[in-house]
Amino acid sequence: MHSRFHTAFPALAENLQAALAPLLADADFPAMLSAEQVSTLLNATGMDEDALAFALLPLAAACARTELSHFNVGAIARGISGTWYFGSNMEFLGATMQQTVHAEQSAISHAWQRGEKALASITVNYTPCGHCRQFMNELNSGLTLRINLPGRTPHTLGDYLPDAFGPKDLEIKTLLLDEQDHGFTLSGDALSQAAITAANKSHTPYTQSPSGVAIECRNGRIFSGSYAENAAFNPTLPPLQGALNLMSLAGYDYPDMQRAVLAEKADAPLTQWDATVATLRALGCQNVERVLLD
Numbered sequence: 532m533h534s535r536f537h538t539a540f541p542a543l544a545e546n547l548q549a550a551l552a553p554l555l556a557d558a559d560f561p562a563m564l565s566a567e568q569v570s571t572l573l574n575a576t577g578m579d580e581d582a583l584a585f586a587l588l589p590l591a592a593a594c595a596r597t598e599l600s601h602f603n604v605g606a607i608a609r610g611i612s613g614t615w616y617f618g619s620n621m622e623f624l625g626a627t628m629q630q631t632v633h634a635e636q637s638a639i640s641h642a643w644q645r646g647e648k649a650l651a652s653i654t655v656n657y658t659p660c661g662h663c664r665q666f667m668n669e670l671n672s673g674l675t676l677r678i679n680l681p682g683r684t685p686h687t688l689g690d691y692l693p694d695a696f697g698p699k700d701l702e703i704k705t706l707l708l709d710e711q712d713h714g715f716t717l718s719g720d721a722l723s724q725a726a727i728t729a730a731n732k733s734h735t736p737y738t739q740s741p742s743g744v745a746i747e748c749r750n751g752r753i754f755s756g757s758y759a760e761n762a763a764f765n766p767t768l769p770p771l772q773g774a775l776n777l778m779s780l781a782g783y784d785y786p787d788m789q790r791a792v793l794a795e796k797a798d799a800p801l802t803q804w805d806a807t808v809a810t811l812r813a814l815g816c817q818n819v820e821r822v823l824l825d
Protein backbone atom coordinates (compact mmCIF):
# COMPACT_ATOMS: atom_id res chain seq x y z
CA MET A 532 0.00 0.00 0.00
CA HIS A 533 1.23 3.50 -0.82
CA SER A 534 2.56 5.39 2.22
CA ARG A 535 -0.02 8.18 1.83
CA PHE A 536 -2.67 5.76 3.18
CA HIS A 537 -0.66 4.34 6.11
CA THR A 538 -2.32 6.47 8.81
CA ALA A 539 -5.87 6.63 7.43
CA PHE A 540 -6.31 2.98 6.45
CA PRO A 541 -6.07 1.32 9.92
CA ALA A 542 -8.75 3.71 11.23
CA LEU A 543 -11.36 2.46 8.71
CA ALA A 544 -14.01 -0.10 9.72
CA GLU A 545 -12.54 -3.61 9.63
CA ASN A 546 -14.85 -4.99 6.95
CA LEU A 547 -14.04 -1.96 4.78
CA GLN A 548 -10.30 -2.47 5.34
CA ALA A 549 -10.61 -6.12 4.29
CA ALA A 550 -12.52 -5.27 1.11
CA LEU A 551 -10.20 -2.39 0.19
CA ALA A 552 -6.93 -4.18 0.91
CA PRO A 553 -6.68 -5.88 -2.51
CA LEU A 554 -7.35 -2.58 -4.30
CA LEU A 555 -4.81 -0.61 -2.28
CA ALA A 556 -2.23 -3.38 -2.62
CA ASP A 557 -1.83 -2.17 -6.20
CA ALA A 558 1.02 0.36 -6.01
CA ASP A 559 -0.65 2.18 -8.91
CA PHE A 560 -4.05 2.58 -7.17
CA PRO A 561 -5.41 5.61 -9.08
CA ALA A 562 -7.57 7.05 -6.25
CA MET A 563 -10.73 6.14 -8.12
CA LEU A 564 -13.16 3.22 -7.87
CA SER A 565 -14.97 1.62 -10.78
CA ALA A 566 -18.70 0.96 -10.44
CA GLU A 567 -17.84 -2.71 -10.00
CA GLN A 568 -15.37 -1.97 -7.19
CA VAL A 569 -17.95 0.25 -5.50
CA SER A 570 -20.51 -2.55 -5.56
CA THR A 571 -17.95 -4.97 -4.11
CA LEU A 572 -17.36 -2.53 -1.24
CA LEU A 573 -21.11 -2.03 -0.74
CA ASN A 574 -21.66 -5.79 -0.50
CA ALA A 575 -18.71 -6.34 1.83
CA THR A 576 -19.71 -3.59 4.26
CA GLY A 577 -23.51 -3.57 4.03
CA MET A 578 -23.32 0.22 3.76
CA ASP A 579 -25.44 2.26 1.38
CA GLU A 580 -23.67 4.46 -1.19
CA ASP A 581 -23.78 7.64 0.88
CA ALA A 582 -22.38 5.90 3.98
CA LEU A 583 -19.62 4.28 1.90
CA ALA A 584 -18.60 7.62 0.39
CA PHE A 585 -18.35 9.13 3.88
CA ALA A 586 -16.37 6.10 5.10
CA LEU A 587 -13.88 6.53 2.25
CA LEU A 588 -13.29 10.27 2.80
CA PRO A 589 -10.29 9.74 5.13
CA LEU A 590 -8.49 8.02 2.25
CA ALA A 591 -9.28 10.90 -0.11
CA ALA A 592 -8.11 13.42 2.51
CA ALA A 593 -4.92 11.40 2.93
CA CYS A 594 -3.98 12.37 -0.64
CA ALA A 595 -3.91 16.08 0.30
CA ARG A 596 -0.71 18.14 -0.06
CA THR A 597 -1.10 20.83 2.59
CA GLU A 598 2.37 22.13 3.35
CA LEU A 599 0.84 25.51 4.37
CA SER A 600 -2.35 24.77 6.32
CA HIS A 601 -1.97 21.11 7.30
CA PHE A 602 -5.75 21.13 6.85
CA ASN A 603 -6.59 18.08 4.76
CA VAL A 604 -9.83 18.20 2.81
CA GLY A 605 -11.13 15.08 1.06
CA ALA A 606 -13.85 14.84 -1.57
CA ILE A 607 -15.39 12.04 -3.59
CA ALA A 608 -17.15 12.89 -6.85
CA ARG A 609 -19.59 10.28 -8.11
CA GLY A 610 -19.94 10.19 -11.88
CA ILE A 611 -23.11 9.22 -13.76
CA SER A 612 -21.05 6.29 -15.10
CA GLY A 613 -20.94 4.91 -11.54
CA THR A 614 -17.21 5.57 -11.14
CA TRP A 615 -16.07 7.38 -7.97
CA TYR A 616 -13.18 9.84 -8.06
CA PHE A 617 -11.17 10.97 -5.05
CA GLY A 618 -10.07 14.56 -4.64
CA SER A 619 -7.97 16.43 -2.10
CA ASN A 620 -6.54 19.90 -1.66
CA MET A 621 -3.08 20.91 -2.83
CA GLU A 622 -1.01 23.86 -1.60
CA PHE A 623 2.31 24.83 -3.17
CA LEU A 624 5.21 26.18 -1.12
CA GLY A 625 7.07 28.95 -2.90
CA ALA A 626 4.16 29.73 -5.21
CA THR A 627 1.12 31.96 -4.50
CA MET A 628 -2.10 31.19 -2.65
CA GLN A 629 -3.93 31.59 -5.95
CA GLN A 630 -2.27 28.38 -7.17
CA THR A 631 -4.08 26.30 -4.48
CA VAL A 632 -6.37 23.47 -5.57
CA HIS A 633 -9.43 22.80 -3.40
CA ALA A 634 -10.55 19.24 -2.75
CA GLU A 635 -13.81 19.75 -4.62
CA GLN A 636 -11.94 21.13 -7.66
CA SER A 637 -9.55 18.20 -7.37
CA ALA A 638 -12.31 15.55 -7.44
CA ILE A 639 -14.12 17.32 -10.29
CA SER A 640 -10.99 17.82 -12.41
CA HIS A 641 -10.05 14.20 -11.69
CA ALA A 642 -13.44 12.96 -12.98
CA TRP A 643 -13.20 15.21 -16.04
CA GLN A 644 -9.66 14.14 -16.97
CA ARG A 645 -10.78 10.50 -16.77
CA GLY A 646 -13.58 11.15 -19.26
CA GLU A 647 -16.59 11.32 -16.94
CA LYS A 648 -19.53 12.99 -18.75
CA ALA A 649 -21.43 14.40 -15.73
CA LEU A 650 -21.51 14.17 -11.94
CA ALA A 651 -24.37 12.97 -9.76
CA SER A 652 -23.00 13.98 -6.38
CA ILE A 653 -20.02 15.07 -4.37
CA THR A 654 -19.23 14.08 -0.78
CA VAL A 655 -16.87 16.32 1.20
CA ASN A 656 -15.55 16.22 4.77
CA TYR A 657 -16.07 19.99 5.29
CA THR A 658 -18.65 22.40 4.00
CA PRO A 659 -17.55 23.71 0.57
CA CYS A 660 -16.22 27.27 0.56
CA GLY A 661 -17.78 29.96 -1.59
CA HIS A 662 -15.11 29.55 -4.27
CA CYS A 663 -15.92 25.82 -4.57
CA ARG A 664 -19.65 26.44 -4.71
CA GLN A 665 -18.96 28.82 -7.59
CA PHE A 666 -16.57 26.33 -9.23
CA MET A 667 -19.25 23.62 -9.05
CA ASN A 668 -21.80 25.97 -10.64
CA GLU A 669 -19.82 25.68 -13.89
CA LEU A 670 -20.69 21.96 -14.15
CA ASN A 671 -23.20 20.58 -16.64
CA SER A 672 -25.12 19.09 -13.70
CA GLY A 673 -26.06 22.65 -12.77
CA LEU A 674 -27.75 23.44 -9.49
CA THR A 675 -29.07 19.86 -9.15
CA LEU A 676 -25.67 18.40 -8.16
CA ARG A 677 -26.12 16.64 -4.81
CA ILE A 678 -23.77 17.69 -2.01
CA ASN A 679 -23.29 15.29 0.91
CA LEU A 680 -21.65 16.66 4.05
CA PRO A 681 -21.01 14.98 7.41
CA GLY A 682 -23.90 15.37 9.82
CA ARG A 683 -26.21 17.10 7.29
CA THR A 684 -28.99 15.72 5.14
CA PRO A 685 -28.07 15.79 1.43
CA HIS A 686 -28.81 19.05 -0.32
CA THR A 687 -28.31 20.33 -3.85
CA LEU A 688 -25.82 22.90 -5.06
CA GLY A 689 -28.84 25.17 -5.53
CA ASP A 690 -29.47 25.00 -1.76
CA TYR A 691 -25.85 25.93 -1.04
CA LEU A 692 -25.65 28.64 -3.69
CA PRO A 693 -28.89 30.64 -3.65
CA ASP A 694 -29.35 33.40 -6.22
CA ALA A 695 -26.45 31.90 -8.14
CA PHE A 696 -24.28 33.71 -10.65
CA GLY A 697 -23.11 31.41 -13.40
CA PRO A 698 -22.41 30.68 -17.06
CA LYS A 699 -25.91 31.64 -18.16
CA ASP A 700 -25.36 35.22 -16.95
CA LEU A 701 -22.66 35.44 -19.62
CA GLU A 702 -24.82 33.59 -22.15
CA ILE A 703 -22.58 30.53 -22.10
CA LYS A 704 -24.23 27.21 -22.91
CA THR A 705 -21.29 24.79 -23.04
CA LEU A 706 -20.60 23.72 -19.47
CA LEU A 707 -17.82 21.99 -17.56
CA LEU A 708 -17.72 18.24 -18.33
CA ASP A 709 -19.64 18.73 -21.59
CA GLU A 710 -17.74 17.01 -24.36
CA GLN A 711 -15.53 19.56 -26.13
CA ASP A 712 -12.91 19.23 -28.84
CA HIS A 713 -11.12 22.35 -30.08
CA GLY A 714 -9.64 20.25 -32.86
CA PHE A 715 -5.96 21.21 -32.76
CA THR A 716 -3.67 18.79 -34.59
CA LEU A 717 -1.53 16.49 -32.47
CA SER A 718 2.17 16.92 -33.13
CA GLY A 719 5.54 16.27 -31.50
CA ASP A 720 6.42 13.55 -29.01
CA ALA A 721 4.06 11.71 -26.66
CA LEU A 722 4.31 14.42 -23.99
CA SER A 723 3.49 17.24 -26.45
CA GLN A 724 0.61 15.21 -27.83
CA ALA A 725 -0.75 14.65 -24.32
CA ALA A 726 -0.61 18.41 -23.67
CA ILE A 727 -2.40 19.17 -26.98
CA THR A 728 -5.04 16.52 -26.24
CA ALA A 729 -5.65 18.13 -22.84
CA ALA A 730 -5.89 21.58 -24.47
CA ASN A 731 -8.39 20.22 -27.00
CA LYS A 732 -10.85 19.38 -24.25
CA SER A 733 -10.27 22.53 -22.16
CA HIS A 734 -13.25 24.62 -21.04
CA THR A 735 -12.56 28.18 -22.12
CA PRO A 736 -15.84 29.78 -23.22
CA TYR A 737 -14.99 33.16 -21.63
CA THR A 738 -11.66 33.89 -23.33
CA GLN A 739 -11.11 31.26 -26.04
CA SER A 740 -7.65 30.54 -24.64
CA PRO A 741 -7.42 26.74 -24.79
CA SER A 742 -4.55 25.20 -22.88
CA GLY A 743 -3.32 21.93 -21.48
CA VAL A 744 -0.30 20.75 -19.51
CA ALA A 745 1.31 17.31 -19.54
CA ILE A 746 3.89 16.21 -16.97
CA GLU A 747 6.27 13.32 -17.54
CA CYS A 748 7.57 11.45 -14.49
CA ARG A 749 10.96 9.79 -14.31
CA ASN A 750 9.41 6.35 -14.86
CA GLY A 751 7.74 7.56 -18.08
CA ARG A 752 4.20 8.00 -16.70
CA ILE A 753 2.43 11.03 -18.17
CA PHE A 754 -0.28 13.04 -16.39
CA SER A 755 -2.21 15.76 -18.17
CA GLY A 756 -4.51 18.56 -17.13
CA SER A 757 -7.00 20.70 -19.02
CA TYR A 758 -7.74 24.35 -18.32
CA ALA A 759 -11.19 24.89 -16.73
CA GLU A 760 -12.48 28.47 -16.80
CA ASN A 761 -15.21 29.71 -14.49
CA ALA A 762 -17.91 32.32 -15.09
CA ALA A 763 -16.62 34.26 -12.07
CA PHE A 764 -13.05 34.05 -13.49
CA ASN A 765 -11.08 33.68 -10.22
CA PRO A 766 -12.23 30.12 -9.37
CA THR A 767 -10.75 29.01 -12.74
CA LEU A 768 -8.50 25.94 -12.52
CA PRO A 769 -5.26 26.33 -14.52
CA PRO A 770 -4.07 23.41 -16.66
CA LEU A 771 -0.94 22.81 -14.55
CA GLN A 772 -3.13 22.26 -11.50
CA GLY A 773 -5.14 19.64 -13.40
CA ALA A 774 -1.97 17.74 -14.24
CA LEU A 775 -0.37 18.07 -10.78
CA ASN A 776 -3.64 16.92 -9.25
CA LEU A 777 -3.83 13.71 -11.31
CA MET A 778 -0.16 13.01 -10.64
CA SER A 779 -0.49 13.51 -6.91
CA LEU A 780 -3.71 11.48 -6.64
CA ALA A 781 -1.90 8.63 -8.40
CA GLY A 782 0.72 8.67 -5.64
CA TYR A 783 3.55 10.55 -7.38
CA ASP A 784 5.56 13.31 -5.72
CA TYR A 785 7.10 16.51 -7.13
CA PRO A 786 10.66 15.11 -7.36
CA ASP A 787 9.23 12.41 -9.68
CA MET A 788 8.68 15.09 -12.35
CA GLN A 789 11.29 15.30 -15.09
CA ARG A 790 9.64 17.36 -17.83
CA ALA A 791 6.48 19.30 -18.58
CA VAL A 792 4.85 20.72 -21.68
CA LEU A 793 2.28 23.52 -21.88
CA ALA A 794 0.15 23.65 -25.04
CA GLU A 795 -1.56 26.97 -25.79
CA LYS A 796 -2.29 29.35 -28.65
CA ALA A 797 0.28 31.98 -29.59
CA ASP A 798 -2.33 34.70 -30.07
CA ALA A 799 -4.80 33.88 -27.26
CA PRO A 800 -5.94 36.70 -24.94
CA LEU A 801 -4.53 34.82 -21.92
CA THR A 802 -1.31 32.88 -21.37
CA GLN A 803 -0.55 30.19 -18.79
CA TRP A 804 3.18 30.26 -19.50
CA ASP A 805 4.54 32.48 -16.71
CA ALA A 806 2.36 30.96 -13.97
CA THR A 807 3.12 27.42 -15.17
CA VAL A 808 6.88 27.96 -15.21
CA ALA A 809 6.85 29.75 -11.83
CA THR A 810 4.85 27.06 -10.05
CA LEU A 811 6.80 24.20 -11.59
CA ARG A 812 10.05 25.91 -10.64
CA ALA A 813 8.82 26.24 -7.04
CA LEU A 814 8.22 22.48 -7.11
CA GLY A 815 11.71 21.78 -8.43
CA CYS A 816 10.90 21.13 -12.11
CA GLN A 817 12.90 23.42 -14.44
CA ASN A 818 12.35 21.52 -17.64
CA VAL A 819 9.25 23.14 -19.17
CA GLU A 820 8.46 23.62 -22.85
CA ARG A 821 5.67 25.41 -24.69
CA VAL A 822 4.06 24.01 -27.80
CA LEU A 823 1.82 26.24 -29.88
CA LEU A 824 -1.63 25.05 -30.88
CA ASP A 825 -2.56 25.38 -34.51
Ligand SMILES: O=c1ccn([C@H]2C[C@H](O)[C@@H](CO)O2)c(=O)[nH]1
Pocket residue numbers: 597600602604619620621622631632633634635658659660661663
Ligand atom coordinates in the same frame (compact mmCIF):
# COMPACT_ATOMS: atom_id res chain seq x y z
O1 LIG B 1 -14.06 24.16 0.37
C1 LIG B 1 -12.89 24.07 0.72
C2 LIG B 1 -12.31 24.96 1.65
C3 LIG B 1 -10.94 24.89 1.84
N1 LIG B 1 -10.19 23.95 1.19
C4 LIG B 1 -8.73 23.92 1.36
C5 LIG B 1 -8.02 25.06 0.69
C6 LIG B 1 -6.76 25.17 1.51
O2 LIG B 1 -5.83 24.20 1.02
C7 LIG B 1 -7.21 24.75 2.91
C8 LIG B 1 -7.46 25.90 3.84
O3 LIG B 1 -8.43 26.73 3.33
O4 LIG B 1 -8.41 23.99 2.74
C9 LIG B 1 -10.77 23.03 0.34
O5 LIG B 1 -10.09 22.18 -0.22
N2 LIG B 1 -12.10 23.12 0.13
Ligand SMILES: [Zn+2]
Pocket residue numbers: 633634635659660661662663664
Ligand atom coordinates in the same frame (compact mmCIF):
# COMPACT_ATOMS: atom_id res chain seq x y z
ZN1 LIG C 1 -13.17 25.44 -1.62
